[in-house]
Amino acid sequence: MGLVNHKFTLAARPVGLPKRTDWAYVEETVRGLHEGEVLIQVLFISLDPAMRGWMNQSRSYVPPVAIGEVMRALALGRVVASSNPLFPIGKHVSGSFGMQEYFISDGKGLIEIDPSVAPLPTFLNVLGMPGMTAYFGLLETGQPHPGDTVVVSAATGGVGAIVGQIAKIKGCRAVGIAGGTDKCCYLLNDLGFDAAIDYKSEDVTQGLRKTCPAGINVYFDNVGGDILDAALTQLARGARVVICGAISQYCVTGPVQGPRNYLSLLVNRATMKGMLVFDYADRYAHAVQELAGWMAAGKLKSREDIVEGIETYPDTFLKLFRGENLGKLILKVVAD
Amino acid sequence: MGLVNHKFTLAARPVGLPKRTDWAYVEETVRGLHEGEVLIQVLFISLDPAMRGWMNQSRSYVPPVAIGEVMRALALGRVVASSNPLFPIGKHVSGSFGMQEYFISDGKGLIEIDPSVAPLPTFLNVLGMPGMTAYFGLLETGQPHPGDTVVVSAATGGVGAIVGQIAKIKGCRAVGIAGGTDKCCYLLNDLGFDAAIDYKSEDVTQGLRKTCPAGINVYFDNVGGDILDAALTQLARGARVVICGAISQYCVTGPVQGPRNYLSLLVNRATMKGMLVFDYADRYAHAVQELAGWMAAGKLKSREDIVEGIETYPDTFLKLFRGENLGKLILKVVAD
Numbered sequence: 001m002g003l004v005n006h007k008f009t010l011a012a013r014p015v016g017l018p019k020r021t022d023w024a025y026v027e028e029t030v031r032g033l034h035e036g037e038v039l040i041q042v043l044f045i046s047l048d049p050a051m052r053g054w055m056n057q058s059r060s061y062v063p064p065v066a067i068g069e070v071m072r073a074l075a076l077g078r079v080v081a082s083s084n085p086l087f088p089i090g091k092h093v094s095g096s097f098g099m100q101e102y103f104i105s106d107g108k109g110l111i112e113i114d115p116s117v118a119p120l121p122t123f124l125n126v127l128g129m130p131g132m133t134a135y136f137g138l139l140e141t142g143q144p145h146p147g148d149t150v151v152v153s154a155a156t157g158g159v160g161a162i163v164g165q166i167a168k169i170k171g172c173r174a175v176g177i178a179g180g181t182d183k184c185c186y187l188l189n190d191l192g193f194d195a196a197i198d199y200k201s202e203d204v205t206q207g208l209r210k211t212c213p214a215g216i217n218v219y220f221d222n223v224g225g226d227i228l229d230a231a232l233t234q235l236a237r238g239a240r241v242v243i244c245g246a247i248s249q250y251c252v253t254g255p256v257q258g259p260r261n262y263l264s265l266l267v268n269r270a271t272m273k274g275m276l277v278f279d280y281a282d283r284y285a286h287a288v289q290e291l292a293g294w295m296a297a298g299k300l301k302s303r304e305d306i307v308e309g310i311e312t313y314p315d316t317f318l319k320l321f322r323g324e325n326l327g328k329l330i331l332k333v334v335a336d
Numbered sequence: 337m338g339l340v341n342h343k344f345t346l347a348a349r350p351v352g353l354p355k356r357t358d359w360a361y362v363e364e365t366v367r368g369l370h371e372g373e374v375l376i377q378v379l380f381i382s383l384d385p386a387m388r389g390w391m392n393q394s395r396s397y398v399p400p401v402a403i404g405e406v407m408r409a410l411a412l413g414r415v416v417a418s419s420n421p422l423f424p425i426g427k428h429v430s431g432s433f434g435m436q437e438y439f440i441s442d443g444k445g446l447i448e449i450d451p452s453v454a455p456l457p458t459f460l461n462v463l464g465m466p467g468m469t470a471y472f473g474l475l476e477t478g479q480p481h482p483g484d485t486v487v488v489s490a491a492t493g494g495v496g497a498i499v500g501q502i503a504k505i506k507g508c509r510a511v512g513i514a515g516g517t518d519k520c521c522y523l524l525n526d527l528g529f530d531a532a533i534d535y536k537s538e539d540v541t542q543g544l545r546k547t548c549p550a551g552i553n554v555y556f557d558n559v560g561g562d563i564l565d566a567a568l569t570q571l572a573r574g575a576r577v578v579i580c581g582a583i584s585q586y587c588v589t590g591p592v593q594g595p596r597n598y599l600s601l602l603v604n605r606a607t608m609k610g611m612l613v614f615d616y617a618d619r620y621a622h623a624v625q626e627l628a629g630w631m632a633a634g635k636l637k638s639r640e641d642i643v644e645g646i647e648t649y650p651d652t653f654l655k656l657f658r659g660e661n662l663g664k665l666i667l668k669v670v671a672d
Contacts, residue, residue, distance in 0.1 A: 061603050229594070243602045258565070258594030266579045266610030267397050274602030 003030040003039075007100030008071045008313055014055055016253045017321060020314045022055070023071060023099075030102050038110075039081035040093060040103045045310070045331040046074040046124040048158070049222075049320050052250040061276055071099035071313075075333075076113060076123055087112075094123055099313055101333055117292055118302070125328040126162055126295060126302035127288050129277060133244060134162035135287045136280040138220060139170075141242045141273050146171030148217035149236070151208065153227050155193070156183045157320075158328035159244060162291075163220045164193050165300050172218070175211050177204060177227055179323045186326060191301060204230040215268075218242065224249045225257050232261035239270040251321055303327035308335065339366040339375075343436030344407045344649055350391055352589045353657060356650045358391070359407060359435075366438050374446075375417035376429060376439045381646070381667040382410040382460040383653050384494070385558075388586040397612055407435035407649075411669075412449060412459055423448075430459055435649055437669055453628055454638070461664040462498055462631060462638035463624050465613060469580060470498035471623045472616040474556060475506075477578045477609050482507030484553035485572070487544065489563050491529070492519040493656075494664035495580060498627075499556045500529050501636050508554070511547050513540060513563055515659045522662060527637060540566040551575065551604075560585045561593050568597035575606040587657055639663035644671065 008023040033039055054065050054072050065072050075097035079087050084107045087093065092113035097103035113123050125131065137159070144150055150167035154160040155176025164174040164187065175195045176187040184196035197207035204227055208216065215236025221228050224246030232241070249256045265272055280287070294300035305325040307316045310333045319325045344359040369375055390401050390408050401408050411433035415423050420443045423429065428449035433439035449459050461467065473495070480486055486503035490496040491512025500510040500523065511531045512523040520532035533543035540563055544552065551572025557564050560582030568577070585592045601608055616623070630636035641661040643652045646669045655661045 224599075243598065245602075246599055249599070256596045256599065258596040258598055260592045260594040262579065262594055262598070262608070263560075263582055263585070263592065263610070265608060266581075266612065269610055269612055269615060271610075272598070272601060272608040274599070274605055274607075276602065276605055279605060 003102060004028070005030050005100055005102040006310060007098065008310075010055060010065045010067055010069055010071055012067070013057055014052075014251075017251045017318060018052065018055065018314065023314060025311065031104070033081055033083050033104065036084050036106055037082075038079050038084045038087040038093075038105050038107060040077040040095075040097060040105060041080045042075045042077040042097050042101055042103060042333050044076045044121055044124055044306075045097070045099060045313075045333060046076075046129065047313075047317050047320060047329040047331060048074070048129070049245055049247040049250060051317070052321075061278070072096060073099045074124065074129055075103070076120055076128075077103065092120065094128065099310070101310060118295065121304040121306060121328075121330050122295075122302045124330055125158060125304055126291050126300060130158035130328055131162055131291050132280065132284055132287055133275075133277040134159045134166060135291060136277060136283070137242050137244050137275045138163050138166050138218070140280070141275040142218040142220060142240050144170055144172050144218050147173075149173045149175060149212050149214065150218040150220065151175045151177065151212065151216045151231060152220040152222070153177045153231070154222035154245075154247060155187055155196070156326050157222060160220070160222055161187075161191060161303065161327065162300070165191055165294075167218075168192050168194075169294060169299055175208070175216075177207075177223075183326060190303075199227060205233055208234040215239065220244060221246070223247050224259075228259050229261045232259055232264040235264050235268040235270045237268050237270075239268055241265075241270060241272040243272060243274040247321065304330050306330045306332050308332040339438060340364070341366050341436055341438040342646060343434065344646075346391060346401045346403055346405055346407055348403070349393055350388075350587075353587045353654060354388065354391065354650065359650060361647065367440070369417055369419050369440065372420050372442055373418075374415050374420045374423040374429075374441050374443060376413040376433060376441060377416045378411045378413040378433050378437055378439060378646075378669050380412045380457055380460055380642075381433070381435060381649075381669060382465065383649075383656060383665040383667060384410070384465070385581055385583040385586060385656050387653070388657075397614070408432060409435045410460065410465055411439070412456055412464075413439065428456065430464065435646070437646060454631065457640040457642060457664075457666050458631075458638045460666055461494060461640055462627050462636060466494035466664055467498055467627050468616065468620055468623055469611075469613040470495045470502060471627060472613060472619070473578050473580050473611045474499050474502050474554070476616070477611040478554040478556060478576050480506055480508050480554050483509075485509045485511060485548050485550065486554040486556065487511045487513065487548065487552045487567060488556040488558070489513045489567070490558035490581075490583065491523055491532070492662050493558060496556070496558055497523075497527055497639065497663065498636070501527055501630075503554075504528050504530075505630060505635055511544070511552075513543075513559075519662060526639075535563060541569055544570040554578065556580060557582070559583050560595075564595050565597045568595055568600040571600050571604040571606045573604050573606075575604055577601075577606060577608040579608060579610040583657065640666050642666045642668050644668040
């Protein structure tokens with residue numbers, strides 16, 4: 001076919017924040033399809049904090065990306081060639097396509113996308129992994145009850161913004177922690193949070209004391225470090241702490257900063273529980289349906305921070321670690 | 337009556353390990369009883385790591401001991417004078433009598449002891465708070481299933497020894513972490529643990545990898561610090577980590593060492609949960625009955641490390657933090 005693919009492969013295991021040279025930008029010709037395969041043109045690629053973990057040598061819940069292998073990434077695309085009758089040309093699909101322009105799939109693991117339901121990037125946000133993570137992480141692991149105070153960190157990020165909005169839908173108070181006035185205003189004015197704490201300009205412990213006078217019932221943590229420690233000091237009795245991520249710790253070069261105030265779990269008979277969205281795969285369809293319903297009813301907003309150009313990936317990715325994105329960070333691969 | 341009481345009152349808030357001068361040793365005359373009161377001669381006093389926390393200024397799950405107030409301590413004694421018909425002279429009782437020879441009670445909170453069931457010190461061990469803590473902490477918070485691997489730190493201590501033995505009774509594998517060959521031999525030969533790890537002579541992470549090849553299902557933590565971190569690296573999927581105490585951290589002068597490997601909770605979908613025994617007060621009687629039954633059946637041993645002389649308290653208390661006690665540490669107040 002003569003199609004050219006550009007991709008980022010892992011070139012080195014990063015130390016701290018990843019550098020441009022930790023990846024190689026490779027050009028290759030797309031090979032022909034075998035029986036049952038489909039060729040997907042990648043349209044949008046999700047940029048997630050978890051990707052930093054996949055670059056490390058150590059095995060986590062998935063094997064690390066190997067040196068020389070295409071950088072792992074969730075993405076969304078369109079079938080442009082097919083020898084698989086289940087996925088005809090023109091169909092939209094999502095999956096783990098990697099940081100590249102074209103992906104060849106045997107059809108396994110492909111998720112069909114219906115573009116009439118919502119704009120395409122939404123399927124990498126509220127109707128994709130961030131939505132699934134927020135939905136199951138809050139509702140299953142966090143177990144919120146109406147009237148509970150739910151606090152979420154990285155509250156304008158992909159997962160955080162959805163967590164707070166679902167908390168409101170479920171009759172909870174939602175308090176968001178975010179960096180900067182703009183983000184805090186967005187939480188209060190656009191997403192309907194009850195309170196917002198700007199970790200860049202105020203003391204988070206004081207902010208939590210003020211905004212959560214009866215303590216925190218559910219703390220949904222995406223950041224770890226000092227903010228997790230602050231939240232631990234303000235737990236209500238029987239609180240649930242959901243460990244979803246720890247972006248503040250993914251790029252540290254020394255040991256991870258463990259939660260120094262973890263004995264608050266003892267004093268408050270509280271629970272800290274880790275969650276991984278993949279465990280709920282058999283219930284994604286139900287969650288998508290419910291989330292789409294909330295969106296249609298105007299109760300849930302999906303906001304994406306879209307950057308154009310796959311070649312910008314190494315720089316764009318760092319926006320996550322600098323707290324520069326407002327909304328789910330997504331790379332747009334193909335210009336309109 | 338002219339009786340003389342000796343007591344330790346809190347003289348200063350300790351920094352790090354408590355010093356002799358953090359308490360005052362006070363002599364006073366025992367006052368007469370009011371209507372409804374009983375005078376208890378204290379026979380045995382429990383020495384517990386939690387007492388160190390009660391000496392701090394900050395409020396925890398109980399208010400701190402005030403400066404000048406008698407040092408809080410659980411104890412067991414005999415009624416020697418009474419104007420309360422519920423507690424006649426000669427009856428044995430336990431309660432929070434403090435670090436002193438005599439205690440006047442209005443009867444509230446007194447627990448009656450039946451000395452025909454077991455030797456008196458047992459009521460400060462398997463049939464007292466350590467027993468209740470181990471019983472509810474393991475069975476309710478830890479949720480062990482038959483065949484599970486249960487690991488406990490400070491495994492020869494008051495709570496730890498009981499946790500491991502209950503784990504065995506419930507059909508689990510019991511692995512104990514303790515300091516020194518004598519303690520490890522005691523776990524294996526006397527208490528029936530399946531494996532023991534000597535943290536003084538071996539690497540705990542390696543030891544856990546070797547003795548828990550399928551991972552840890554329940555980790556019952558009494559120590560915190562590096563040993564908690566080692567255990568976190570070896571969790572099985574869905575593991576439960578019971579936070580009962582953190583003796584390694586009670587006397588640190590800097591910040592508490594938080595568990596650096598807490599993200600293992602995420603990778604393994606594991607739970608870390610704090611517990612306080614007081615929450616189960618309405619079920620103590622049932623637990624005592626079951627524990628006494630196991631003792632009578634020879635399935636559960638109660639071992640105390642008894643030191644004589646209330647005046648030795650400041651030194652004897654430090655045995656806990658130096659890991660010098662083998663079994664539940666108890667002060668014997670009155671010589672035979």
